[in-house]
Amino acid sequence: MSPDLHHLSGAYAVDALDTDERSAFEQHLSLCSACQSDVHELTEAAHALAALTEAAPPASLRTAVLAGIGQVRPLPPLVVDDAAQPVGGDASTAPTHDEPEPVAGEGAAVARHAKVVPLFRRRTTWIAAAAAAAVLAVGGVGVDAWTSQEPELTAVQEVQQAPDSSTVTSSRGELSAELTYSRELGRSAISMTGVPPAPDGMTYQLWYVGTDEVARSAGFIEPDDGRGQSVLEGDLSRAAAVGVTVEPAGGSDAPTTEPIVVLALG
Amino acid sequence: MMDRMTAASSDPPVTDSEGAAARGPDLTDLLRRSARGDEEAFAGLYDATSRRVYGLVLRIVRDPAMSEEVTQEVYLDVWRTSARFDAGRGTALSWLMTIAHRAAVDRVRSSEASRRRDDAHASATQEVDFDATAEAAHTSIEAARVRKALDTLTEAQRSAVELAYLGGYTHTEVARLLDLPLGTAKTRIRDGLIRLRDTLGVTA
Numbered sequence: 001m002s003p004d005l006h007h008l009s010g011a012y013a014v015d016a017l018d019t020d021e022r023s024a025f026e027q028h029l030s031l032c033s034a035c036q037s038d039v040h041e042l043t044e045a046a047h048a049l050a051a052l053t054e055a056a057p058p059a060s061l062r063t064a065v066l067a068g069i070g071q072v073r074p075l076p077p078l079v080v081d082d083a084a085q086p087v088g089g090d091a092s093t094a095p096t097h098d099e100p101e102p103v104a105g106e107g108a109a110v111a112r113h114a115k116v117v118p119l120f121r122r123r124t125t126w127i128a129a130a131a132a133a134a135v136l137a138v139g140g141v142g143v144d145a146w147t148s149q150e151p152e153l154t155a156v157q158e159v160q161q162a163p164d165s166s167t168v169t170s171s172r173g174e175l176s177a178e179l180t181y182s183r184e185l186g187r188s189a190i191s192m193t194g195v196p197p198a199p200d201g202m203t204y205q206l207w208y209v210g211t212d213e214v215a216r217s218a219g220f221i222e223p224d225d226g227r228g229q230s231v232l233e234g235d236l237s238r239a240a241a242v243g244v245t246v247e248p249a250g251g252s253d254a255p256t257t258e259p260i261v262v263l264a265l266g
Numbered sequence: 267m268m269d270r271m272t273a274a275s276s277d278p279p280v281t282d283s284e285g286a287a288a289r290g291p292d293l294t295d296l297l298r299r300s301a302r303g304d305e306e307a308f309a310g311l312y313d314a315t316s317r318r319v320y321g322l323v324l325r326i327v328r329d330p331a332m333s334e335e336v337t338q339e340v341y342l343d344v345w346r347t348s349a350r351f352d353a354g355r356g357t358a359l360s361w362l363m364t365i366a367h368r369a370a371v372d373r374v375r376s377s378e379a380s381r382r383r384d385d386a387h388a389s390a391t392q393e394v395d396f397d398a399t400a401e402a403a404h405t406s407i408e409a410a411r412v413r414k415a416l417d418t419l420t421e422a423q424r425s426a427v428e429l430a431y432l433g434g435y436t437h438t439e440v441a442r443l444l445d446l447p448l449g450t451a452k453t454r455i456r457d458g459l460i461r462l463r464d465t466l467g468v469t470a
Contacts, residue, residue: 010456015371016437040356044458045463047363047430048415049406053432055321061334062316066309068338069345074301077349154329 003198011036013042016156031189031231034224098170155231156180168263174226177261180244188242191233192261195223198246205247207255208239209262215243215255240265293358294351300350309346315359316341319366326370326434336373339365371434416463423458431453 005028011017012025016067029035161166162182169178173193181188190206198204206218219233221244232242244251278325291314319340324333389431391430398426416424422444429440441451462468 007452007456010459011430011437011452014427014430014450014455014458015368016435016440016455018436018438041463041468042459043364044356044360044468045459046427047360047367048412048462048466048468050318050322050363050367051406052414053318053321053405054409055324057316057320057334057337061320061337062312063307065312068342069305069308072342072346073347074303075346075350077301109461160306207274210406214374228296247285258322 001237006035006038009038010042013039014141015048017124027155031229032222033155033229034222037224046066049201054263068163082112087100133236138173142216155187156229159185159231168265170261176261177263179263179265181242181265183236186236188236189229190221190242190244190263191227191229192221192223192244193224193227195228195260197223201249202226203244203249203251205245205255206230206252207243207245207259208232208236208240209241211240212238217251217253218242218250236265251254287426294353297344297348297351297358297361300345308348311344311362315353315362318359321364322363323370324368324433325432326367327374329363331371333370336369339364343369348435364446368430373433375436411466415432415462418465423454423461426451426454427458427462 005025007019008021008025012022012029012104019023025035124189159180159182162185164184165180165182167178167180169176171177171194175192175196176194177190177192179188179190195204204223206221207215208218209215216234219230219232221228242263242265243255245255245257245259246263247256291310293311293314296307296311296314300311315336318335320333321338323340327333327336336359343365347365351358354363361431364384393394419427425444426440426446429435429443430437433440435443438448440446440455443447444451444454446454
């Protein structure tokens with residue numbers, strides 16, 4: 001993810017982003033556990049400042065508020081269903097989600113994933129890893145937006161709620177990965193747990209591996225405290241598998257290390 | 267962390283970074299009951315938090331009549347969305363204050379409101395600031411703690427955080443107000459909040 005977006009967490013916590021930045025950051029936030037944790041803590045810290053400005057409202061306000069609530073029905077709780085299922089009636093009323101534009105600062109990554117680099121000697125690695133990985137299809141796991149007052153369809157939810165959404169998982173020891181994808185949308189989202197911290201100067205890079213055995217960069221995942229989530233960049237349509245490798249910070253044009261995870265797509 | 271289990275507990279958190287929530291009634295419980303339509307619980311929530319909500323809104327919006335309006339909207343929104351509060355993602359007070367802050371900021375960013383705020387600014391600022399400060403100083407141990415924490419920020423961080431949070435300005439406006447290069451203010455805000463978080467011992 002773009003460091004530019006990470007650095008918006010403070011301004012977001014105090015509502016100091018303008019409207020466009022706010023929505024770009026919220027989209028990022030729904031996928032970035034590091035930022036969620038940041039925003040969470042920084043928001044709590046910011047609200048401590050409100051202890052400095054306490055002021056008693058007029059008594060008439062209390063009366064007005066309590067009279068007002070009598071006429072408003074509290075919303076039901078959000079019930080997160082198995083998102084792998086088609087959402088039925090909700091689909092028509094769900095907010096539409098524009099095709100996400102590459103956000104500022106991610107231009108470099110976008111340029112990178114356009115390159116197509118043959119895997120050469122990595123070819124056998126991917127196949128072996130895919131065969132060795134325990135791959136099974138399971139239901140999706142619902143992820144609601146960070147601020148769920150007016151639920152918006154995040155990129156992850158969009159993938160999960162696609163009628164043809166499927167999920168594959170793979171685990172090895174502590175490490176576990178789950179990929180939800182939709183052929184129809186041509187998109188996928190990965191979430192990982194038990195990920196060891198990347199070595200200094202290294203990063204976790206995502207790859208779409210085509211039926212032609214070519215790996216195309218699909219962006220990065222930045223786990224925090226072992227957990228991470230990311231929507232893959234690029235088009236899923238020709239992919240047969242998704243892989244994760246450790247690469248030098250900034251990413252590589254082609255995988256340079258053994259994949260830590262390979263998920264074969266059905 | 268995202269998956270912490272406090273959501274499952276009906277007891278108030280033992281260590282509450284907000285302080286006020288730990289001393290006062292269990293806001294999480296009041297919110298839960300409100301979600302089930304318990305108006306008495308909601309009145310309790312209002313009584314426990316309205317000074318803080320109204321005070322913050324007034325500080326940002328400045329115009330008392332408009333501040334009352336915004337505060338009323340905030341509480342109606344809290345009532346309406348109370349079932350959406352997720353204790354795993356922060357304290358009830360923080361959730362409520364997030365709604366209040368956002369509402370106040372949204373209000374002042376509409377141009378009409380900005381004009382009214384500017385008009386009210388000259389007459390009300392001094393008075394409001396003094397009252398709020400004086401009141402907080404002798405009523406709240408927490409305020410003293412927050413002041414002390416604010417003192418650990420650099421002057422630059424402190425100004426940026428205060429203008430953003432208490433002033434309701436965007437980071438672009440903060441940069442302009444503090445004569446900083448564009449983009450610098452958001453870093454100052456973030457660094458300031460991190461310092462504040464560490465001093466206050468906030469954990470997610």
